[in-house]
Amino acid sequence: MSTQSRRPGVLGVHSLDHFAIAVPDLKVARAFYERFGLDVRQDDGGLDVRAFGHPHRWLRIVPGERKALRHVSFGVFEDDLDRFAAHLAGLGVQARQGQDPDVRSLWLTDPHGVALELRVADKSSPDAKAPPTAPKAALRGAPMRNEAEVVRPRHLSHALFFTPSLDATIDFYTRALGLRLSDRSGGAAFLHGVHGSEHHMIAFSQSSAAGYHHSAWDVGSIDEIGRGAAQMARAGHAAGWGLGRHVLGSNYFHYVRDPWGSWAEYSFDIDYVPADLDWPNLEAAPENGLSLWGPEPPADFVTNHEGAGR
Numbered sequence: 001m002s003t004q005s006r007r008p009g010v011l012g013v014h015s016l017d018h019f020a021i022a023v024p025d026l027k028v029a030r031a032f033y034e035r036f037g038l039d040v041r042q043d044d045g046g047l048d049v050r051a052f053g054h055p056h057r058w059l060r061i062v063p064g065e066r067k068a069l070r071h072v073s074f075g076v077f078e079d080d081l082d083r084f085a086a087h088l089a090g091l092g093v094q095a096r097q098g099q100d101p102d103v104r105s106l107w108l109t110d111p112h113g114v115a116l117e118l119r120v121a122d123k124s125s126p127d128a129k130a131p132p133t134a135p136k137a138a139l140r141g142a143p144m145r146n147e148a149e150v151v152r153p154r155h156l157s158h159a160l161f162f163t164p165s166l167d168a169t170i171d172f173y174t175r176a177l178g179l180r181l182s183d184r185s186g187g188a189a190f191l192h193g194v195h196g197s198e199h200h201m202i203a204f205s206q207s208s209a210a211g212y213h214h215s216a217w218d219v220g221s222i223d224e225i226g227r228g229a230a231q232m233a234r235a236g237h238a239a240g241w242g243l244g245r246h247v248l249g250s251n252y253f254h255y256v257r258d259p260w261g262s263w264a265e266y267s268f269d270i271d272y273v274p275a276d277l278d279w280p281n282l283e284a285a286p287e288n289g290l291s292l293w294g295p296e297p298p299a300d301f302v303t304n305h306e307g308a309g310r
Contacts, residue, residue: 012178244294
């Protein structure tokens with residue numbers, strides 16, 4: 001984003017810059033994310049996934065024997081990188097300098113072996129609540145089916161990952177990276193950035209092992225969520241969950257099952273946490289962890305297919 005909000009005097013990552021996964025077939029991955037409405041580009045033996053009209057790379061996909069989370073990258077302000085190095089050393093967390101000559105970065109691992117990067121980058125998390133898409137002036141509110149525009153998400157809202165210890169993960173990501181707990185419910189926790197971000201830029205779900213559960217992509221209306229679901233169903237990806245509304249984060253949603261048992265979510269109207277607000281986090285009852293309303297989720301919605309074979 002062009003304007004970069006910042007909470008003075010506080011050390012914390014400002015964005016979920018991108019994350020990387022491995023999949024067995026890049027052609028399948030490319031077809032899925034293009035049908036979802038994203039800008040997928042071949043680069044350096046893998047795929048870079050962007051939103052149309054936005055220069056930022058949100059997702060990196062590389063070839064691998066099976067679907068697996070490779071790393072998670074967070075953006076930091078340039079003058080914070082050395083502070084992070086000292087901060088991590090003080091916590092006894094080992095960090096090494098990145099080897100990319102074009103990017104200043106630190107690499108470390110979380111308590112469960114997930115590779116993390118802290119990279120100097122522009123703030124890609126929003127600096128304000130994303131506005132709804134302005135309706136087009138027309139006599140009819142809905143277009144003919146054959147005239148409906150392709151749904152194209154505007155930006156990556158958040159990603160959710162599995163973790164074998166929710167308590168240890170919350171402790172590490174808040175103490176080491178400066179993220180803040182938004183809310184928690186049962187086996188899930190939602191964290192936001194202290195420099196202004198949506199209700200959660202990253203979330204975690206308790207599981208047997210680390211892994212990738214879903215990525216959520218911001219769209220501009222409930223109608224776009226519905227049209228996105230129809231768009232994917234016509235392309236052969238009818239399996240999913242929605243339409244519904246979450247309690248924690250408040251966003252409307254529809255999830256589409258990807259070819260590897262994880263999910264891609266169309267998301268609209270998620271809560272926003274400004275840089276000058278201390279969000280009143282809460283421990284919500286388990287029934288509030290999934291939805292305020294909507295259909296029941298699929299039986300395997302929280303199955304960690306990466307952990308199943310370990």
